[in-house]
Amino acid sequence: MKISHDDYTIEILPEKAVLSGKEIRLQSVMAYEKLFEPIFRALEMTPEGYGLDLQNLEFLNSSGVTAIARIILEARKQGKLLTMEIKGTNPWQKKTIVSLEKLYNKVKIVTL
Numbered sequence: 001m002k003i004s005h006d007d008y009t010i011e012i013l014p015e016k017a018v019l020s021g022k023e024i025r026l027q028s029v030m031a032y033e034k035l036f037e038p039i040f041r042a043l044e045m046t047p048e049g050y051g052l053d054l055q056n057l058e059f060l061n062s063s064g065v066t067a068i069a070r071i072i073l074e075a076r077k078q079g080k081l082l083t084m085e086i087k088g089t090n091p092w093q094k095k096t097i098v099s100l101e102k103l104y105n106k107v108k109i110v111t112l
Contacts, residue, residue: 001038008057012038016051016083023059032067039071049081054093055112065096069103076104083108 001012008021017039026032043050052071054060060068075082082104086093088111101107 003035003038010035010038012042014042014046016053016085017042018053018056019060020053020056021058023061024057024064025059025061026063029063029066029070032064033070036067036071040074043071043075043078043080043082046080049083049106050075051083051085053085054097055085055087055090057093058090059092065100068097069100072100072103072107075106079106081106081108083110085110085112087112 003010003012005021008019008024011018024032024035026035039050039052052068072082084097084107086097086109088094094111098109101109
């Protein structure tokens with residue numbers, strides 16, 4: 001499944017969701033939950049774990065970061081590994097996403 005917008009693309013693959021583009025800047029966490037619903041479904045369907053590839057996403061606002069945190073909490077609830085791929089040269093990913101690792105001990109951050 002692929003969700004395309006002028007500023008971003010989200011591709012839902014069996015093993016991970018790939019978020020890419022200039023920015024995702026929705027107005028509320030609820031708007032992100034609707035957008036990320038396929039990610040929640042994919043996480044539920046995978047037996048062991050799922051991945052989020054954020055390395056080609058330039059910016060995500062605070063509501064989006066909160067929505068990512070909710071994905072992490074859902075993985076924790078289900079007891080599944082969540083791997084997050086980030087770009088080490090992207091400041092918001094390096095600071096913000098790495099701080100979310102504290103929410104769950106089975107979050108694995110891969111810096112590319």
